[in-house]
Amino acid sequence: MGTNRREFLKSTGKFVLLTSAAALAWDFLEAGTPEAAPNYKLQEHWWAFAVDIEKCIGCGNCVRACKTENNVPLEPYFFRTWVERYHVPKGDIEHPEVDSPNGGYDGFPARYQPGDGSKNFFVPKLCNHCSHSPCTQVCPVGATFESPDGAVLVDKTYCLGCRYCVQACPYGCRFIDPRTMTVDKCSLCYHRITKGLTTACCESCPTGARMLGDLKNPKDPMHEFLRIHKILVLKPQMATGAKLYYNGLDGSVR
């Protein structure tokens, strides 16, 4: 009788152990869908973005489109993308006058008169999706990260809202969404680009000043763009591996 009970306990124990081990192993196998969308292979893409300052007319379409597409709070001051206007007084690139009224959402009211020898232009800004990003480096838990296809993204269900990444971004791209108390920023319209669409800002730009690029695609027009223009990134001395490439970036731009 005693042996039978011992046997029974042993086999039950083994069964329970194996089942739970198997369950764990199966979970592990199933865990994580590699494809962010059907037919989208992470390894086939390396996203980048380009802005042609010589084409930007400061209409603010991009700012409005981004807020619409990505449900960004309309109340100032939260922007995934914004436009800055530069007024560089004659010969003084060290003291530009810069403004960005509501990020450019309502366009730019007329402010400067022609003929004073100044240089004036618009600079659209967004997340640089750095390949060596200082913001993902400082996240204490891994709630923001560089995706394998080159986008810097946020895991809203994991973010603590500690704001360290906001401090670490040299470009001012991040903000805390007051509705979720988690960090938010340009996601390169990841939900669109993984379905073969372009970003909302590129879609609505009337002059082609903004351009999404997939550097792993040999036929992508970005390769030519980068070849024929003089290209700069913002704050190159910080070595962030920024993948937001500007044509026509003036020395006065911060």
Next chain:
Amino acid sequence: MQRFIKDKEHLVRMVGLFLIGLVLFLVVQVLLVPKDFYKFGHFRAGALADNAARPVVFAGRQACESCHPDVVEARKGSRHGIIGCEACHGALAKHADDPGSLKPTRPDARTLCLVCHREDVAKPKSFKQVNPQEHMGGEPCISCHKPHHPETA
């Protein structure tokens, strides 16, 4: 063993407490760390899918063009041809999915055109921009320009 522990039982008990704490911590860690963490790096792999699963609000010009080839034809050869449809007509993914559910409204030419074409010192010189008073004295733009092909009257 007894000799070793003599006069040290309190220390042994303290060490025991620490060990229990450590084991508990490790168990909790195994239980609570999301299963797909570390798959592609130090993040939850499911976050990629979360980001990709957001709703699309702008349909994209290809969707518009597939149902409105007449407009595609009308815009051929115009400088406005490079502009996406929703840049002027607003976000219309809802309309593209189910045309009856959302009827797009015609943009107000009096304000829309000037958003881009009102002259400003900061706009590139090569871009066509006007002073509304000087150019047409307050007349609506569409009295002379077709929005889909502004080069023709």
Next chain:
Amino acid sequence: MESMIHGVEGFMYPNEIELQWSILIVLYPYITGLVAGAFILASLERVFNVEAVKPTYRLALLTALAFLLVAPLPLQLHLGHPERAFEMFLTPHTTSAMAMFGFVYLWYLMAVLVLEIWLDYRKDIVLMARGSTGRMRQLYRAMALWSDNLSERSLEIDDKVGRFITLVGVPSAFLLHGYVGFIFGSIKANPWWSTPVMPVVFLFSAMVSGIALVMLVYMVACVFRGTVIDMRCLDTIARYLLYTFIIDFALEMLDLIHRIYESDESFKTLDFMVHTQLYFPHIIVQIVLGTILPIGLLGLVQLMSLSEHQRKGFYATAGVLTLIGIFAMRWNVVIGGQLFSKSFLGYTTYKLDFATREGLLPAIIILILPFIILWVLVKLLPPWTQQEPAA
């Protein structure tokens, strides 16, 4: 939010206008600094055998514990999702200095402070267990881990292990506060923060504040209890305070001179900020009132021969000024680092509310709380022996 734009001078990137880190984040380094400093003072006796400060040994440890228990509170209040804070234990991102927080804090609390206090107090805990009844007896017996052994050998072992833990505790205290300095010092995006001396400056100013705190607590406790202040102890503490202060001041001056000399792209904007928005907290409070004046007072004591009464007055004044000055230093680093734009073209203002989650009221409560806890600890584990002479 609309009103925020009115506080902006010049140009700021739109997302920069609202400050990210509030007074609560000023409090955290202040509190951990006090902990580290109090502990270093305690270890002066244990490890460096400065016997004169023995009367403050236990008091310093209890003070450190009281403040350490409160330390996570401002952080929890600040987080957007405090319920997710445990994620730092689950998936700590090893490239992030902040991720170290959970482990360094736990290590310091459990393996250093609690163990050291326990080992030093064990004999008294067992004696109190024997001498009490009912719930208090249960408590003390539990604290003794139900051991009743007070043999000479066991006490000898306690002393040896305690000494070892204090030894380990010194670099641990450096780590506890040094990493906080690194959290700021490693942010290349912010030129006000980014400097390799940040962890060292934080550490030395922490030591200054901790020593001043224990000195003041000791003086106040003696007054409350009606016992005589051990002047040899007090004079020694004040001397160590002076030495540490001089090193701290030298380090801060080095950073300042270096910035002025190199005058890089950030310098003009930072210089302007220090002369306008930060003039009062930085020049007046931190430097003049909080550093030069206390160093002057403490230095004068060394140079002149003052009466006991005069010295107590100088020490108390210097102590209070120091505590205020070091708080100002944390303020100037944390808040100051967010008042200027990373475009170097503008400034914003910090709006401190009163009764909101990150307002002045919670900050005051957080600062008062450790003293309440200290009072409880002192009642539970009296740091003084019975034979102290009455005043």
